[in-house]
Amino acid sequence: MLGVGVLKGLVETARNFFGSYVSEERLTTLQYPEETSPRIEASRSFPFLVYDGSDWQQGMRCVSCQICEKECPPKCIFIEKSPDKKPDAVGKMQFYPAKFDIDISVCMSCQICVEVCPFDAIKMDVDYNLSATNRFSDLLLDKERLSKSNEYYHEIHPTEAASVDADLAAAREKAAPKPAAPATAAVQTAGTGGAAS
Amino acid sequence: MSLFFLITAAIAIGGTLAAMTRRNPIHCILSLALGLVGVAGVYLALGAQFVGFTQILVYVGAVAILATFALMMTQGHIVSALIEPRRAFSRSSVSGFVTAAGVFSVLGWAAQSYRPLTPSTQQAPAAGAKEVGVALMHTYVLPLEVIGVLLTAALIGAVVIALPSEEERS
Amino acid sequence: MTPVAVDQIFVTTKHLLMGYVPAFWQPLASAILSVVPVLVVFPALFAVTTVLERKGLGRIQNRLGPNRVGPFGFLQPAADGIKSLTKEDVVPRDADKVVHFLAPILLVLASFIVYAVLPIGRNMVIADLNSGLLFFFAVGSMVELAVFMAGWSSRSKYSLLGAMRAVAQMISYEIPLVLAAVVVIMAAGSLSLPAIAEMQSGYTWIWPHWYVLTPWGFAGFVLFMISATAESNRSPFDLPEGESEIIAGYYIEYSGFKFALFFLGEYLGMFATSGLAITLFLGGWSAPFSFLTWVPSYLWFFAKLLVLIAAFIWVRGTFPRLRMDQLMGFAWKFMLPMTLVNVVDAGLWHFMPSGVVRGVVCAAVIVIPFALFSRRAQEGKKLQIRTYRYAE
Ligand code: SF4
Numbered sequence A: 001m002l003g004v005g006v007l008k009g010l011v012e013t014a015r016n017f018f019g020s021y022v023s024e025e026r027l028t029t030l031q032y033p034e035e036t037s038p039r040i041e042a043s044r045s046f047p048f049l050v051y052d053g054s055d056w057q058q059g060m061r062c063v064s065c066q067i068c069e070k071e072c073p074p075k076c077i078f079i080e081k082s083p084d085k086k087p088d089a090v091g092k093m094q095f096y097p098a099k100f101d102i103d104i105s106v107c108m109s110c111q112i113c114v115e116v117c118p119f120d121a122i123k124m125d126v127d128y129n130l131s132a133t134n135r136f137s138d139l140l141l142d143k144e145r146l147s148k149s150n151e152y153y154h155e156i157h158p159t160e161a162a163s164v165d166a167d168l169a170a171a172r173e174k175a176a177p178k179p180a181a182p183a184t185a186a187v188q189t190a191g192t193g194g195a196a197s
Numbered sequence B: 001m002s003l004f005f006l007i008t009a010a011i012a013i014g015g016t017l018a019a020m021t022r023r024n025p026i027h028c029i030l031s032l033a034l035g036l037v038g039v040a041g042v043y044l045a046l047g048a049q050f051v052g053f054t055q056i057l058v059y060v061g062a063v064a065i066l067a068t069f070a071l072m073m074t075q076g077h078i079v080s081a082l083i084e085p086r087r088a089f090s091r092s093s094v095s096g097f098v099t100a101a102g103v104f105s106v107l108g109w110a111a112q113s114y115r116p117l118t119p120s121t122q123q124a125p126a127a128g129a130k131e132v133g134v135a136l137m138h139t140y141v142l143p144l145e146v147i148g149v150l151l152t153a154a155l156i157g158a159v160v161i162a163l164p165s166e167e168e169r170s
Numbered sequence C: 001m002t003p004v005a006v007d008q009i010f011v012t013t014k015h016l017l018m019g020y021v022p023a024f025w026q027p028l029a030s031a032i033l034s035v036v037p038v039l040v041v042f043p044a045l046f047a048v049t050t051v052l053e054r055k056g057l058g059r060i061q062n063r064l065g066p067n068r069v070g071p072f073g074f075l076q077p078a079a080d081g082i083k084s085l086t087k088e089d090v091v092p093r094d095a096d097k098v099v100h101f102l103a104p105i106l107l108v109l110a111s112f113i114v115y116a117v118l119p120i121g122r123n124m125v126i127a128d129l130n131s132g133l134l135f136f137f138a139v140g141s142m143v144e145l146a147v148f149m150a151g152w153s154s155r156s157k158y159s160l161l162g163a164m165r166a167v168a169q170m171i172s173y174e175i176p177l178v179l180a181a182v183v184v185i186m187a188a189g190s191l192s193l194p195a196i197a198e199m200q201s202g203y204t205w206i207w208p209h210w211y212v213l214t215p216w217g218f219a220g221f222v223l224f225m226i227s228a229t230a231e232s233n234r235s236p237f238d239l240p241e242g243e244s245e246i247i248a249g250y251y252i253e254y255s256g257f258k259f260a261l262f263f264l265g266e267y268l269g270m271f272a273t274s275g276l277a278i279t280l281f282l283g284g285w286s287a288p289f290s291f292l293t294w295v296p297s298y299l300w301f302f303a304k305l306l307v308l309i310a311a312f313i314w315v316r317g318t319f320p321r322l323r324m325d326q327l328m329g330f331a332w333k334f335m336l337p338m339t340l341v342n343v344v345d346a347g348l349w350h351f352m353p354s355g356v357v358r359g360v361v362c363a364a365v366i367v368i369p370f371a372l373f374s375r376r377a378q379e380g381k382k383l384q385i386r387t388y389r390y391a392e
């Protein structure tokens, strides 16, 4: 008969209503600022730059190749190449970004920058406490605010970070056998880099 | 003449005047609704509550809404034709003025020359819910039924027109 | 104080105050003294209801609901009010400015005026009109005009669609709404709401003479409440708003305080129709049992009002939105015939001698058509568990 389903539905919601007062496990709400949900490894919010060691300027993995800047669909990355060079994660002499800004009010968390980076320098963060009081300056992250240590990367994405570290170690091993001629290697990479840019 | 009557009369006249002079058809209908509310107010001032509220319910609540609805459905060429600038002495406006003048002069003449045959002693007829009901169900029951049949026929006709035709359905 | 004195305390206070007013100003003072409490109480009820609704809906969905502002979140409406007052008032560039401005005002005005005829307690009514019920429906029909004005003047496709839906729905459901109320007019023989409430205030043993306790009264009450839900555009009949399809319908282009006015008007309309349902079917301000008559009448009215509001919230938390054709089909193929059957039933009740036979016959006159209609509605419809192809 018409109306039986209606009554069934009403009973169901009434059960929910009263049940939420008696059984705690029904309520899954977290009281946000006081309680926070644990970080989820498979989640992502916005990109950050990884550095090795303790000095974020020296350990910066990014070599300022600007691939991510070109690939970013909403064009929210802005990079300025440095005039000089410093050793990168593998030990080669490379450029580094003099300026590296990401406007996370524009970024759409697509992770394309991460996929295209050949140097494992940019990765996705999982932090979601991102509210800010100024919608322009506070959401335009500069190089310093983007830099997070490799330890932090291990903390938020343990499996991924481990495989990245293994790759980097292998690359370093390959680069290591010819420590005798670091100068020529640097010149060569500088030459190719110049031709590419 | 009470203040209430003056206000409602002003609303009625102002509303209907605006309904005639506004260019935008939706504005016309909205002002007409205002005028009808004013007329209902005049009924109330005369002590005919039932008639006044029925006026609002039927004319503002139903007729004005239906008019706006019809206008929304048929927006386009009809409305643009309405909005087109009108000439003051076009054939239609002149004939409209002539007709209106004729009707009002006859009405005025009738009202002027009317002398009751017997001086009226009885009170003005009450127009409460009960009186209207009794009148409809006793004195005027046949016209009421005839109108009912007519409206039903119109309704059925509208449904038939709105139904998808044979070839549309297949 | 005796129960009667407590019951009439507002009426006597008003009389007392009127004694100090010079005769010339008395009509005005009387109007102010009657109107101001209504203008205070019902918006306050609106504020409370918004919190209760959000908390209740939250619990129905196993959430907590608002709980931050003030104790248990009960100051949330104050925060909302401040927010909407300080928000920018955006008017679309192509909008019809005057009509756009007038629509929310007309809506709130119409929603407030209907309270003039609602008896919220014994001897507590602003205007005891002979045709009070008619007044209620007449003014209620102005809401449609306001909704249409809002939708049309915004010059937005969404709001026009919302207005079309709203007007079509309100016209369709106004007919069953009025016809469901007609049975009460037939029984009471009066259009005056205080008189109708007075009629139901007697008792047989401990049971009240409420119309809802008769077969046609019960059917009428259910039909009336369904139509009232549709009239006030509440879920499951909230197609005109349809957040998921036309965003907010006719008031999409309103912001800030005008938006709040729409909200207020909507809830005031809901309270008013609930109050009308209480007056028509649930005995108005009368107590549910003869031994409870010492409780003041206005408390009973508001208790019943809160119960109906809770029912509205419960229904909103339970049902999904109807589709447009289902909505119209329901109005014209189910509600309208059922209300007509109900009118016949009320007539039958009037002419049959009272007794058990009358009750049984009148109940049958309602139940049998209902069963037939529901058979008709469900035949040819294959109901099955819906499976999702891509979800798993
Ligand atoms: S996640 Fe996507 S949108 Fe954001 S910076 Fe990287 S490429 Fe650009």
Ligand code: SF4
Pocket (backbone or CB within 6 Å): A061, A062, A063, A064, A065, A066, A067, A068, A069, A079, A116, A117, A118, A119, A120, A121, A122
């Ligand atoms: S792709 Fe990687 S290395 Fe190249 S500029 Fe972007 S972050 Fe730096």
